[in-house]
Amino acid sequence: MSSEHLQFTPLHDTHLSLGAKMVDFGGWDMPVSYGSQIEEHHAVRNAVGMFDVSHMLNIDISGQGSLGFLRRVLANDVARLAVPGKALYSCMLNPEGGVIDDLIVYFFAPNNWRLVVNAGRAKVDVAWLHEQAGQGDYGQVQITPRHDLAMVAVQGPHAREKVWNIRSGLQAQTESLSPFTAVFIESDFMVARTGYTGEDGFEIVLPATQVVDLWNALLAQGVRPCGLGARDTLRLEAGMNLYGQDMDEAIQPAQAGLAWTISLKDEARDFIGRKAITQAPKRNAFMGIRLNERGVMRAHMKVRTELGDGEITSGTMSPTLGFSIGFARLPEGIQPGASVKVELRGKWLPATLCTLPFVRNGKPLVS
Template sequence: MSTALKHTPLHSAHLQAGAKMVDFGGWDMPVSYGSQIEEHHTVRRAAGMFDVSHMLNVDVRGKVAAASTSAEAQDAATGEQGVRAFLSRLLANDVAKLTVPGKALYACMLKPDGGVIDDLIVYFFDETNWRLVVNAGTADKDIAWMQQVARDEGFEVQIEPRRDLAMIAVQGPQAREKLWAARPHWKAPTEQLAAFNGVYIDADTLVARTGYTGEDGFEVVLPATQVGAFWDDLVSQGVLPCGLGARDTLRLEAGMNLYGQEMNEQVNPLISGLSWTVSFKNPDRRFIGRDALEAITPDQTLVGIKLLERGVMRAHMKLRSAQGDGELTSGSMSPTMGVSIGMARVPLGLQPGDAVEVEMRGKWMPAEVVKMPFVRNGKISV
């Protein structure tokens, strides 16, 4: 018996716009609204937007927050059982880096054996008020894991999934101006926002300078009841609705990992190009998975691959090199570059410029290792 797909608050808007819908992590989501290539190029050259309301915003608060704002309460919130201590234990990246309200950090949540439960963004607002943004397909297990860690290890935190919120990513070189045209009163609080920072416009509207495309722009979280009007206002300003197809080619060009492809519960961050997100700096911070990672000597790494002949690389294709064998984790045609690109897990030691071969329909095709990102801010970098 099949389970009904979940719908975001913009589902009817996608259907009215003629979107081609697909099952994505149990959600009925638009893969494109017509031309995936046009959507991709529009984000690189102007401004496009994505419904990312299937992703889950999760508020993590200190239990003392509502009871008191006294100095003693603040001390309790930041102490051994507070939110910061909880997230310090939960995440492989170090939330000690977050001291300025609104600052965000990309991090992985690991199993004790070092496998990746999910990759996420964590925001700091004050010591008793934090937010995580987690992937759609992993949201339920993420919440269960957080609650288990809090319960088993005695952390005094409240974990609140915010399904009452929706989220739109507005991306591209014209994204900021188009957003301000749609919401002029948002310009003042967001104009000076640095990358990977967010600001609350009101109690439930968060605008963050983040994204998943390699372009500038904002991700906007707002009440689900308001998202339809916001979407329509952006359309009226010439922001093109874009689907998951363009989102995938954009993130691949930007060299950004996708959960379930570059990493998962069986694959640790050290061989997923994510060692930069694992902070071993503080020897006293025993985050979950640290012991396992410290015992690992990685013999693989994640690299960019460019195909040198016609064809399209795909995930799970085999790769061979002078250093040994590997496998594509992601692959597609790059609309910006006009060639096929991919990411591959390969033996340690392969360097940009090294020759490799990719098996495609029984033939070994020439390719080369390249430095990522392939494209950033509209410009080809390889």
């Protein structure tokens, strides 16, 4: 995409002033690194880093029909959310069971919810939500994309204390937050204990007009700016999927290791895609893979197993572990611990399958 057609977050000029290397990410001009992707990765694992995630879209869902609507359009069951501020990870499926998007949904009241969706899928998601709202008998549902908001993720073992230092009273308001819970500090200032790195931290949603001041306050606290490069290696180590690589509209959740995000308990809940994933399921194994020789695995590389061929969906060099890791979509029946081979530049190199994640809270789970 040509630069004149790229979208910018409210922090774009700030990234340029910090010397960030910028790349086109889903139509957004985003920082891939600020000098050293490896150092940014280690900062999050060992101390604290921050990411501009304002390209992701917050969508408010309100009205008396909200609960029934979300129970229809999401594969996970939002009826499980009873405590205000509690969040749930879910896929939104098409009628064939393919993943339109993976997202987080926050519950604040039966008629007050928020979705946070992927940047590259935002337009598709909003159009799909409007289409479904117009077809169902849910009662009143309002779908409000919040393009006026920005979002910063502060991640790492020191993340929360750094955030508390920038604003009086913030610790008292957020210290009791459990993981996957959010609270509104004021009308449009939300703090959620969520993230995409496998580390503790906060995601802060606030008016776009205030985000530069927030970023600079965190910078003054020694929080290291981090780009998409570190975000990718961190999420891979943490076993977290990336839309467009590990799943898409042709892939059912179970094919991407996301069967746990589907709730089938309420047999009367006819969510979109339920019939397809229960009556015409697509099956394969999906697990971690580590390379046993030098080299770096990348998406679409072939994997050869004793049960047939598969492929890498995401791959990288793990800064924490010191070897290449990835996710692999493989023949059904293959088990963790199996020895396989990966094709790198015409050579078949040995690799081992493993359960996910590779790293949790900074601690290696594979060796």
